[in-house]
Amino acid sequence: MERPDAELLALQREVEARARDAGLDPPEVEYRVVDHRELNAIAAYGGFPVRYAHWRFGMEYDRLIKGHAWGLQRIYELVINTRPVLAWLLRDNAPVEQKLVMAHVCGHADFFRANAWFAHTDPHMLETMAAHAARLRELAAAHGQDALESFIDRVHSLDNLVDAGALRRARGRPGNAPPLDGPLAPGDVLGHVLRDAPLADWQREVVALLRDEACYFLPQALTKVMNEGWASFWHSRLMTGSLLRDAEVVDYACQHSGAMGGSDGPMNPYKLGLELFRHVHARAGGDSGGGLRAVFDARAVHDDLTFVDAFLDLDFARAHGLGADEAACAAARESLLAGLTNAGQPVIRRLPSEPRELELEHVWSGAELQLDQAEETLRHLHALWQGPVRLHTRLDGRALLLSAGPAGVTRELGEALAEPGPPPGA
Amino acid sequence: MDVPDGAAGRIERDRARFAAIVRGHIKQDLRRYVTGSELIGRKGRQMVSIPVPRVELPRFRFGRNGRGQGQGQGERAADEGQPAEGQGAGAAGSQPGQHLLEVELSLEEMARILGEELELPDIQPRGRARVSAPARRFSSLRRSGPRGLRHMRRTFREALRRELAGGSYDPSRPGVVPAPGDLRYRSWKDVPRPEHAALILYMMDVSGSMGREQKEIVRLVSFWIDTWLRSQYRSLEMRYVVHDAVAREVDQDTFYRLRESGGTKISSAYALAAEIVERQFPAAEWNVYLFHFSDGDNWSGRDTERCMSVLRERLLPGANLFCYGQVKSAYGSGQFKKDVDSALSGDERVITAEILDREGILPAIRQFLGRGR
Numbered sequence: 001m002e003r004p005d006a007e008l009l010a011l012q013r014e015v016e017a018r019a020r021d022a023g024l025d026p027p028e029v030e031y032r033v034v035d036h037r038e039l040n041a042i043a044a045y046g047g048f049p050v051r052y053a054h055w056r057f058g059m060e061y062d063r064l065i066k067g068h069a070w071g072l073q074r075i076y077e078l079v080i081n082t083r084p085v086l087a088w089l090l091r092d093n094a095p096v097e098q099k100l101v102m103a104h105v106c107g108h109a110d111f112f113r114a115n116a117w118f119a120h121t122d123p124h125m126l127e128t129m130a131a132h133a134a135r136l137r138e139l140a141a142a143h144g145q146d147a148l149e150s151f152i153d154r155v156h157s158l159d160n161l162v163d164a165g166a167l168r169r170a171r172g173r174p175g176n177a178p179p180l181d182g183p184l185a186p187g188d189v190l191g192h193v194l195r196d197a198p199l200a201d202w203q204r205e206v207v208a209l210l211r212d213e214a215c216y217f218l219p220q221a222l223t224k225v226m227n228e229g230w231a232s233f234w235h236s237r238l239m240t241g242s243l244l245r246d247a248e249v250v251d252y253a254c255q256h257s258g259a260m261g262g263s264d265g266p267m268n269p270y271k272l273g274l275e276l277f278r279h280v281h282a283r284a285g286g287d288s289g290g291g292l293r294a295v296f297d298a299r300a301v302h303d304d305l306t307f308v309d310a311f312l313d314l315d316f317a318r319a320h321g322l323g324a325d326e327a328a329c330a331a332a333r334e335s336l337l338a339g340l341t342n343a344g345q346p347v348i349r350r351l352p353s354e355p356r357e358l359e360l361e362h363v364w365s366g367a368e369l370q371l372d373q374a375e376e377t378l379r380h381l382h383a384l385w386q387g388p389v390r391l392h393t394r395l396d397g398r399a400l401l402l403s404a405g406p407a408g409v410t411r412e413l414g415e416a417l418a419e420p421g422p423p424p425g426a
Numbered sequence: 427m428d429v430p431d432g433a434a435g436r437i438e439r440d441r442a443r444f445a446a447i448v449r450g451h452i453k454q455d456l457r458r459y460v461t462g463s464e465l466i467g468r469k470g471r472q473m474v475s476i477p478v479p480r481v482e483l484p485r486f487r488f489g490r491n492g493r494g495q496g497q498g499q500g501e502r503a504a505d506e507g508q509p510a511e512g513q514g515a516g517a518a519g520s521q522p523g524q525h526l527l528e529v530e531l532s533l534e535e536m537a538r539i540l541g542e543e544l545e546l547p548d549i550q551p552r553g554r555a556r557v558s559a560p561a562r563r564f565s566s567l568r569r570s571g572p573r574g575l576r577h578m579r580r581t582f583r584e585a586l587r588r589e590l591a592g593g594s595y596d597p598s599r600p601g602v603v604p605a606p607g608d609l610r611y612r613s614w615k616d617v618p619r620p621e622h623a624a625l626i627l628y629m630m631d632v633s634g635s636m637g638r639e640q641k642e643i644v645r646l647v648s649f650w651i652d653t654w655l656r657s658q659y660r661s662l663e664m665r666y667v668v669h670d671a672v673a674r675e676v677d678q679d680t681f682y683r684l685r686e687s688g689g690t691k692i693s694s695a696y697a698l699a700a701e702i703v704e705r706q707f708p709a710a711e712w713n714v715y716l717f718h719f720s721d722g723d724n725w726s727g728r729d730t731e732r733c734m735s736v737l738r739e740r741l742l743p744g745a746n747l748f749c750y751g752q753v754k755s756a757y758g759s760g761q762f763k764k765d766v767d768s769a770l771s772g773d774e775r776v777i778t779a780e781i782l783d784r785e786g787i788l789p790a791i792r793q794f795l796g797r798g799r
Contacts, residue, residue, distance in 0.1 A: 037434050038433055041434040041436070042433050045433060049430060049432075049436075050430060053440055053443075054440060054443075055441075057437060058442070062441055157485055158485075161486070344488075370487055373485060373486070377484045377485055
């Protein structure tokens with residue numbers, strides 16, 4: 001890992017100057033230059049080279065380097081939401097690729113600063129991650145590597161049980177996760193575990209650390225389409241507007257269409273986000289009208305769900321082959337929204353109950369939970385909670401109650417519910 | 427805070443731990459790998475590449491529950507960071523539903539897993555060991571070397587000797603400080619290591635009654651036998667003999683592919699095997715393993731008698747093991763196994779097994795290799 005040389009720094013100054021001219025306001029960005037092995041390692045750690053040791057990251061790394069070896073995918077760029085913003089460049093990228101990546105990173109950095117979901121994320125997450133890793137090493141030394149690992153495994157399997165809504169509340173104190181002393185959001189199941197489960201002190205500490213990291217990452221999951229769309233919208237404007245030399249045009253076009261194309265159709269988040277921002281821009285009158293104002297406003301207040309809901313209209317659907325009439329457009333929108341709700345994760349909430357009981361509800365959105373995994377997850381939850389844990393969900397249009405106790409998980413099918421199960425053909 | 431280096435090194439440790447977890451899964455699912463054909467063809471010289479289900483932590487996630495309905499939400503494939511995966515294909519959300527993970531495992535490790543699962547005893551080799559490639563032993567000392575190989579006891583002994591000789595040693599204050607010249611480092615010597623050598627001779631009936639599935643079973647059994655014996659002997663030779671009414675020696679590839687249509691004279695194979703062993707693999711130097719697979723239909727009772735006499739007089743005396751695996755086919759009478767059992771019962775060098783279908787593979791391997799011969 002090295003700092004960028006004079007040539008790259010000059011390139012960075014040029015790109016950032018053009019970005020500011022265009023109206024972006026990225027916080028300071030620091031680049032590091034690495035080879036792809038290191039970049040894959042850092043990507044496997046979620047962007048944090050200092051993160052705690054766990055086999056899950058090793059698995060992700062394995063997947064990444066095999067993807068790389070087989071030419072399936074290649075990470076060009078990696079950027080993390082810290083201050084200064086940290087971004088990595090691949091050592092053997094051509095200058096035009098570095099320029100493209102830097103323009104793209106300007107978009108991400110601006111998004112991290114301006115989008116409401118990132119208002120409360122920890123600006124010093126690199127240091128925080130390093131502190132978490134150091135603390136977990138101490139806990140491993142004190143309680144045994146195996147005990148710590150299996151406990152972390154349990155918590156990982158619950159780390160999507162945080163409440164997105166609670167993140168946006170202003171808190172005025174450090175930390176990514178909502179504080180425990182106020183009222184807890186019903187979806188903040190990990191928070192409830194932390195407050196009410198009879199955990200050992202070291203276990204409580206582990207849950208708190210991992211909940212903090214999960215809450216740090218959640219805004220990124222909620223704004224993936226927008227964030228990538230915004231970065232792509234700006235790299236393409238900046239590159240084709242002023243940054244490209246004549247000789248670089250073909251290489252750039254190749255890179256750009258490589259990242260936007262693919263077999264994913266409109267759900268490629270880069271492509272969807274980019275086209276939606278372009279649509280917002282055009283709809284509001286383009287550069288000469290209020291187009292720029294409109295995109296800047298949209299990037300500040302929306303997340304993927306509200307963004308698609310607000311701007312995927314019939315014109316957009318027609319232009320991108322999503323549907324030719326209102327009904328088809330609405331159906332395409334609904335299907336996208338279903339995948340974006342709660343970042344594609346089921347919404348699980350705690351229902352009011354006795355303090356030592358954990359009564360959970362899967363908020364029905366038309367799709368069933370994968371039952372074998374749900375039961376396995378309940379077992380983990382029961383192990384932490386050390387008391388009765390129940391989950392209300394649905395199966396085949398009927399109510400289903402899963403109860404986890406010392407003997408395992410039991411299923412109890414209830415009556416047919418008025419609303420049919422998953423919509424046909426969904 | 428500056429960004430520390432070394433993520434690439436740290437992640438290798440996480441990956442090794444992940445690999446260990448995967449190995450645990452392979453061990454649990456050994457039966458499936460043994461009875462399925464997926465491993466053959468994934469075998470390289472040293473490694474075998476194994477598809478295992480993705481080791482996934484359970485979560486509350488949307489899923490289909492096996493009825494083909496519900497919403498295909500896709501998985502949140504990359505929910506952390508903003509890795510920009512270029513080149514379209516393989517970007518977020520495009521993974522197929524079935525997560526299979528390719529794991530590279532050394533054949534030796536595969537053999538160890540097999541051995542642990544089947545409780546196979548290590549083989550006690552016979553015969554004179556042949557001296558072969560030298561082995562390194564850390565059994566000597568040098569005055570220079572890497573820090574990691576410092577020999578503390580010998581270093582302090584040198585220091586003590588120097589101080590005693592120089593008169594500076596004070597018994598009332600027995601501290602000794604090594605000088606640079608006192609340092610001693612472990613070093614290696616090349617020691618010639620005796621090794622045992624083994625021959626595996628496979629014989630297979632390729633007459634018309636042995637069908638595709640029967641040959642596949644033979645292929646699977648011999649794959650695992652190879653894997654196990656390779657872990658037991660450093661030098662291993664293989665020979666392959668096919669027979670219908672006549673026998674001939676072939677290479678490995680032909681052995682598994684060939685299909686003839688003639689009748690069956692098992693004695694022809696045994697006679698050829700005896701010739702090969704006598705000519706090239708003297709019993710004094712070689713551990714000889716003989717495996718024969720057929721569907722149990724021999725040409726005539728007379729030929730079967732001839733088989734037994736070749737076995738008794740020429741093959742068994744120099745062999746560690748003679749294993750007969752009878753693969754059930756639609757046409758085979760299965761008589762030959764009974765004949766071998768009755769003619770050679772009580773000979774501990776002789777093992778017969780009946781393999782009805784793929785489920786019979788693992789028990790057959792256990793029978794064949796369970797005696798540690």
